[in-house]
Amino acid sequence: MPWDRNQMAERAAKELEDGMYVNLGIGIPTLVANYVGDKDITLQSENGMLGMGPFPFEGEEDPDLINAGKQTITEMDRTAYFDSSQSFGMIRGGKIAAAILGAMEVAENGDLANWMIPGKLVKGMGGAMDLVAGVGRVIVVMDHTNKHGASKVLKDCTLPLTGKGVVDLIISNLGVLEVVKGGLRIVETAPDVSEDDIRAATEATIV
Amino acid sequence: MKKIYKNATEALDGILKDDMLIAAGGFGLCGIPELLLEAIKQSGVKDLTFASNNAGVDDFGIGILLQTRQVKKMMSSYVGENDEFMRQYLAGELEIEFNPQGTLAERMRAGGCGIPGFYTKTGVGTQVAEGKEHKDFNGQTYVLEEGIFADLSIVKAWKADETGNCIFRKTARNFNPPAAMCGKICVMEVEEIVPVGSLDSDHIHMPGIYVHRLIQGTHEKRIEQRTVRQKETA
Numbered sequence: 147m148p149w150d151r152n153q154m155a156e157r158a159a160k161e162l163e164d165g166m167y168v169n170l171g172i173g174i175p176t177l178v179a180n181y182v183g184d185k186d187i188t189l190q191s192e193n194g195m196l197g198m199g200p201f202p203f204e205g206e207e208d209p210d211l212i213n214a215g216k217q218t219i220t221e222m223d224r225t226a227y228f229d230s231s232q233s234f235g236m237i238r239g240g241k242i243a244a245a246i247l248g249a250m251e252v253a254e255n256g257d258l259a260n261w262m263i264p265g266k267l268v269k270g271m272g273g274a275m276d277l278v279a280g281v282g283r284v285i286v287v288m289d290h291t292n293k294h295g296a297s298k299v300l301k302d303c304t305l306p307l308t309g310k311g312v313v314d315l316i317i318s319n320l321g322v323l324e325v326v327k328g329g330l331r332i333v334e335t336a337p338d339v340s341e342d343d344i345r346a347a348t349e350a351t352i353v
Numbered sequence: 354m355k356k357i358y359k360n361a362t363e364a365l366d367g368i369l370k371d372d373m374l375i376a377a378g379g380f381g382l383c384g385i386p387e388l389l390l391e392a393i394k395q396s397g398v399k400d401l402t403f404a405s406n407n408a409g410v411d412d413f414g415i416g417i418l419l420q421t422r423q424v425k426k427m428m429s430s431y432v433g434e435n436d437e438f439m440r441q442y443l444a445g446e447l448e449i450e451f452n453p454q455g456t457l458a459e460r461m462r463a464g465g466c467g468i469p470g471f472y473t474k475t476g477v478g479t480q481v482a483e484g485k486e487h488k489d490f491n492g493q494t495y496v497l498e499e500g501i502f503a504d505l506s507i508v509k510a511w512k513a514d515e516t517g518n519c520i521f522r523k524t525a526r527n528f529n530p531p532a533a534m535c536g537k538i539c540v541m542e543v544e545e546i547v548p549v550g551s552l553d554s555d556h557i558h559m560p561g562i563y564v565h566r567l568i569q570g571t572h573e574k575r576i577e578q579r580t581v582r583q584k585e586t587a
Binding site for chain 1: 380381382383384406429430431432433434439443451453454455456457458459461462473474475476477478479480481511521522523524525526527528529530531558574575576577578579580581582583584
């Protein structure tokens with residue numbers, strides 16, 4: 147059985163170590179926060195916050211307190227606020243240990259495309275280009291294939307890039323792949339998924 | 354040194370011109386200078402370029418100036434929440450320059466610090482870096498990005514004293530300090546102006562040197578994505 151969204155998030159949480167400062171993207175990456183367990187993880191929100199708490203209870207929403215997805219959130223005892231230039235200063239400066247992001251396509255050399263499809267509505271890259279260029283480790287959480295069954299793990303990205311050679315680890319519904327010299331290495335398979343299943347669903351070189 | 358004005362219209366008097374570059378604070382609808390944006394709409398000034406992370410929604414934030422066709426160009430990182438923006442953009446009526454969010458923030462900060470350009474690794478190998486100067490430092494390639502020097506900054510803080518020393522609240526700080534720094538003139542709106550001496554000098558987020566005109570007003574502070582969790586029942 148391939149992993150579902152929550153199982154992918156649970157697997158991604160295993161990559162996080164005690165004491166890390168981490169940025170989680172929108173979508174499945176947001177779910178990772180539910181699986182960090184006892185580990186002391188500080189979440190960064192790139193609109194200017196370290197120590198992001200859970201969503202507020204109804205009636206406790208604060209318009210001055212939102213995450214990078216513009217959702218209302220809460221603060222914690224440890225929370226610190228800062229402006230956008232300092233926020234991206236710590237991202238670009240390598241102070242954030244890891245970012246967990248979604249992807250449209252990943253290539254075997256670590257190229258990542260997740261911000262635009264030519265000919266379709268372009269909304270913008272937000273902070274994604276800064277994150278992948280700056281953080282210590284880029285972990286991508288994505289479905290291995292698109293809805294037509296075509297691989298999203300490619301030899302070369304076809305979509306405009308978010309970053310070149312930036313991805314370190316891919317966690318897909320089929321398993322975990324590491325970007326290494328010469329291609330991708332299968333680290334783990336989802337239950338009842340074989341390495342051959344992963345190879346069949348992957349266009350990229352598997353070493 | 355009189356910085357306090359009666360309202361947004363008076364605070365912008367004599368400043369607004371067609372074709373000007375305005376740096377605006379805010380992230381989404383959080384911490385936006387909503388009173389000043391409304392006054393800019395009323396003024397009728399047009400062909401504006403905005404350096405602003407987002408473009409608001411159809412009827413709030415910079416969106417209200419899109420409705421009235423006062424905006425010529427946006428310099429932003431994400432504009433996804435605005436249907437009118439998309440309509441004008443697809444019709445070729447509005448120009449957009451996408452900037453990575455951190456690059457946009459740093460371009461404002463740099464402009465405010467008198468730095469005309471800086472090298473960053475953000476965007477190298479992507480469309481954003483095309484046509485820009487590249488340079489290697491210690492074996493890594495960086496791209497040159499230029500500081501933003503705006504004609505006007507419009508920002509929002511929580512509290513300020515009469516000299517413009519100010520405090521922001523939670524994530525409403527966001528782009529406000531870098532936007533404030535990069536304008537020739539900065540007009541700031543706050544929820545409360547307090548007497549000089551009532552803010553702890555060690556707790557000022559941004560000194561009043563960056564603030565030329567100041568107004569106090571009532572803010573709607575609209576929430577864009579109200580997201581809540583349920584209280585667990587025992």
